[in-house]
Amino acid sequence: MEVNKSFKSGFVAIIGRPNVGKSTLMNRMIGQKVAIMSDKPQTTRHKIHSVLTRDHAQVVFLDTPGVHKPKHKLGQHMVDTALSTLKEVDLILFMVEANTPSGAGDQYIMNELSKIATPIFLIINKVDLISKNQLLPLIAEFQTKLDFKEIIPVSALQGDNVDRLADLIIRYLPEGPKYYPDDMITDKPEQFIMAELIREKVLHLTSQEIPHSVAVVIEDIQPRPNNTVYVGSLIYVERDSQKGIIIGKKGQMLKQIGQLAREDIEKLLGSKIYLELRVKVRDDWRNKEAFLKSFGYKEV
Known part of the structure; x- marks a missing residue:
C-alpha cells in the first residue's frame, strides 16, 4: 500500500x-x-x-x-x-x-x-x-x-x-487538494438534475420540432407522507403547436414523459415521488435575456 x-x-x-x-x-x-x-x-x-x-x-x-x-x-x-x-x-x-x-x-x-x-x-x-x-x-x-x-x-x-x-x-494532473467530499459526484443541485432528467425524456420522445425550444424548471419540492416527495415542474416551449405535441392526444405524451422521468428522479432521490408536469408557452424565449437568466443561463 x-x-x-x-x-x-x-x-x-x-x-x-x-x-x-x-x-x-x-x-x-x-x-x-x-x-x-x-x-x-x-x-x-x-x-x-x-x-x-x-x-x-x-x-x-x-x-x-x-x-x-x-x-x-x-x-x-x-x-x-x-x-x-x-x-x-x-x-x-x-x-x-x-x-x-x-x-x-x-x-x-x-x-x-x-x-x-x-x-x-x-x-x-x-x-x-x-x-x-x-x-x-x-x-x-x-x-x-x-x-x-x-x-x-x-x-x-x-x-x-x-x-x-x-x-x-x-x-x-498536478499535485493538489481534494476539492469535493468523497461521496460528491456533481456540483449541481438536485433541482437542476431533476429538471435535466425531465428534459431528457422530452428530447427522447418528441419530434425534431421540439428539442431546442424546451426548458424545464422545478417550481416546488415538498415532502409528503409515507416517504413520498412532491415535485412540481414546468416545461416551457415557444409555440402553442409545441405545447400540443408535448401534451399529446388525451395527455398521453405528457403522461409518458412523466412516467420515464419519475423513474430516474426516484433513483436520484432514493424515495417515491409524485411528479406534476405542466406545459407553458413563452414565445421566442431562447432570444430573450430575461428568460435565459431565469432559466439558469447567466450572461449571454
Missing part, C-alpha cells in the same frame, strides 16, 4: 462538436448519470461539473455544450460557455467521432485549441462502430493537425478503454 503517494487533482474539460458523446463519456467515468444523453444535437446547455474521486486523486470534469454555429442567443451562450472552459482547466479532452469524417466544426475547435498551452488529449469515440483497419489512418490524420499529448480511442457507450483514459488523465 502506497501510503506516501502524493494526492493529485485538477479540472478537465470535455469539448467537441454536438452529439459526439461527451456526456456519455462523463457519465461513464463517474459511474452514474449526471449529464443527460440524447441522440439530438446540442443536448447539453450548461457547464456541468462532475467529480471522480480515487484514493490518491480527484478529477473534476467539465462537460460542455457542443460547439456549433449559433442561431439564437441561447446557442451563442452555449458556444461561449464551451470555449470559456479552456481557460479554467488543467487538461482538455477533445472528442471526435470515429464514424464521422472530420469537418469544419472540428477544425474550428482545433483552431481555438491551438491558441492555448493547456495539454490536450484527442478522444476518438465510437470506435465500436468502425473496423481496426479504419482506426490507424484516422489517428494518423489527426496527428498532423495538432500536438496532442495522447490519442485514446474509446467507446464511451460500451466502456471500452475508459479506465485506461482515466489513468492517463490522473497521470497528467
Whole structure:
C-alpha cells in the first residue's frame, strides 16, 4: 500500500462538436448519470461539473455544450460557455467521432485549441462502430493537425478503454487538494438534475420540432407522507403547436414523459415521488435575456 503517494487533482474539460458523446463519456467515468444523453444535437446547455474521486486523486470534469454555429442567443451562450472552459482547466479532452469524417466544426475547435498551452488529449469515440483497419489512418490524420499529448480511442457507450483514459488523465494532473467530499459526484443541485432528467425524456420522445425550444424548471419540492416527495415542474416551449405535441392526444405524451422521468428522479432521490408536469408557452424565449437568466443561463 502506497501510503506516501502524493494526492493529485485538477479540472478537465470535455469539448467537441454536438452529439459526439461527451456526456456519455462523463457519465461513464463517474459511474452514474449526471449529464443527460440524447441522440439530438446540442443536448447539453450548461457547464456541468462532475467529480471522480480515487484514493490518491480527484478529477473534476467539465462537460460542455457542443460547439456549433449559433442561431439564437441561447446557442451563442452555449458556444461561449464551451470555449470559456479552456481557460479554467488543467487538461482538455477533445472528442471526435470515429464514424464521422472530420469537418469544419472540428477544425474550428482545433483552431481555438491551438491558441492555448493547456495539454490536450484527442478522444476518438465510437470506435465500436468502425473496423481496426479504419482506426490507424484516422489517428494518423489527426496527428498532423495538432500536438496532442495522447490519442485514446474509446467507446464511451460500451466502456471500452475508459479506465485506461482515466489513468492517463490522473497521470497528467498536478499535485493538489481534494476539492469535493468523497461521496460528491456533481456540483449541481438536485433541482437542476431533476429538471435535466425531465428534459431528457422530452428530447427522447418528441419530434425534431421540439428539442431546442424546451426548458424545464422545478417550481416546488415538498415532502409528503409515507416517504413520498412532491415535485412540481414546468416545461416551457415557444409555440402553442409545441405545447400540443408535448401534451399529446388525451395527455398521453405528457403522461409518458412523466412516467420515464419519475423513474430516474426516484433513483436520484432514493424515495417515491409524485411528479406534476405542466406545459407553458413563452414565445421566442431562447432570444430573450430575461428568460435565459431565469432559466439558469447567466450572461449571454
